Amino acid sequence: MKRFLSLALAMGLSVAGARAAESPLETSPLASRSLAARGPLALSLAAEPGSFHWALESGFPLGLGRRDAAGRMAREVGPWRLDGFVNAVHDRVDATNMAGIAYALRLEHARERSAGWLGVSRGGARDAGDPETRLTLGTGFAHAFSGVQAEMEWVTSSVLFRNDPRWSTPRTYVYAWYDSVGKRAPRDTTVYDPADHPAFWNTAQAALRWRMGRLSFASVGGVSMGDGVHARRWAQGTAEWQLSRRVLLLGSLGERPAPSLAFHSDAHPRTMIGIQFAPWSTPGWAMSGALKPAALAWKSEVQPHDRLLVRVHCRDVASVEVAGDFTDWKPVHMEPLHGGWWYQWLSVAPGVHRVQLRLNGGLWQSPPGLPRADDGPVGTSGTLVVLSNAD
């Protein structure tokens, strides 16, 4: 247990310093698939009566640095990302006993509406009678169709049945004995010892995910088959509710086999409820589409010497820029205040001005509450009437 905690801590520390880069792909419909889309580290904990399941996911986009014309180092974020998972299930009888732990790496290539991945995993949860999972390879492809995301996945596991009587090793003892007349009678006895048996298990599964605002629903079903087991069909439904930017509530109904869990930290082995926590969530966090950045209020205060103090109240934003004829339409970054307020001092002469705001580097828009002006080349503009101090 100590070893696992050390590993988890090491993973967390190694990525905590590196804030996840903001990839434009993380705003795609597929972003919610990945916990790591919300930051360099995310933790989840789910429970059922008598047992619990925890998972840790860390991930980062893969990109290369490149020097621009001015010699400055610019980071390029590509479509590839690498995620690491630790998935642990605790025993149903004794919750302090870990029934199994799996470590996985997943390399993902995402496009605007689709993503494909390859993964490798070791270990995993085991129910009574289950073989030991040695190595698991998985691949999947997901595509978003007008709000619904479909995913196909294939997982092949190399398993080992230890000391299983179904695959016994025969041992024959040859001996002889002499009958009453002294004649030698050869005999042999064969003993069957339980033996180790390596095998392959395959799991094919399909999932459909649907998102509505802060809620996300998924149904996943599949069939697992392999040497030593009957083909097993299984299904699970899950629901997720984005409570806040960093906290996600999870619920699942139904069962999933261990190979199916290997590359998804939001999947649960059984019917459970849980919570996910992403302490370093970035603007590219999962379900970012559910909580849209919004400017709620605009306040401006005329100060002496043509200075204007502008404050904007925003929700779910990481950056706010203002531009207008008084800045020669050059964007000016606003500074964060407490409580979702942002501010900036601007040099604005008395008169009628046109002004725009931009949140999180998105589209230019009219500031909230200001009268609208005629539209400019991009987006709507607001009218800012600045009176002189004498007025």
Next chain:
Amino acid sequence: MRRALVLAAVLTLALAHAASADEAGDDARLNARLAPDVAREVSALVREARTAGLPTDPLIARAFEGASRGADAAGIVAGVRRQATAQAAARGALGAGTQGDEIVAAASAVLAGVPADSLAHLRLARPGGNLVIPLVVLCDLVARGVPADTASVAVVTAARAGATDNALLRLRERIHTGIENGGAPGVTVNLVVRQWLQQSPGGSRHAEPGSEKKRSH
């Protein structure tokens, strides 16, 4: 007499010097941000506006806005020309003594789709008064989907009934609330202005927005 002539000559020279200094400053700003051929075309439009006594800063701002938003050369020049045309139309409708801020606000209204004759009606409704806020409110209503003639009649009616700038801004907020709550823009404007006329002292003496509209057509 000679002293007066000398004074007039000095004043003329000072004004000419100030104008040429403004021109040089504008050219320097334009050259710093725009491609040389675009800066030349915009500069010519700015000079025309200055000669006509129209505000020039909004023209330069339009050019910078186009450049900042990635418009091509033709788009930048077209944007500046539209602004210049709208300013000229605005001053033509509001009259020769119109202040610079009023021209800027009226040009925005014209660009948003307000007909020039509505501006003239607004001037008549508030003779001698500053029209910046009524024009800003009018432009805002049209930009939010209120038909231009309905918005014009509503603002002119309210101004004629003595609505102050603050009263017009409050009317605008009430109209927004109505529209955001699902009201049709045109219907909401008529409803809110009619209610305001009934509540304001002496408001019933003035024509209601609907009847004004019928008369104007």
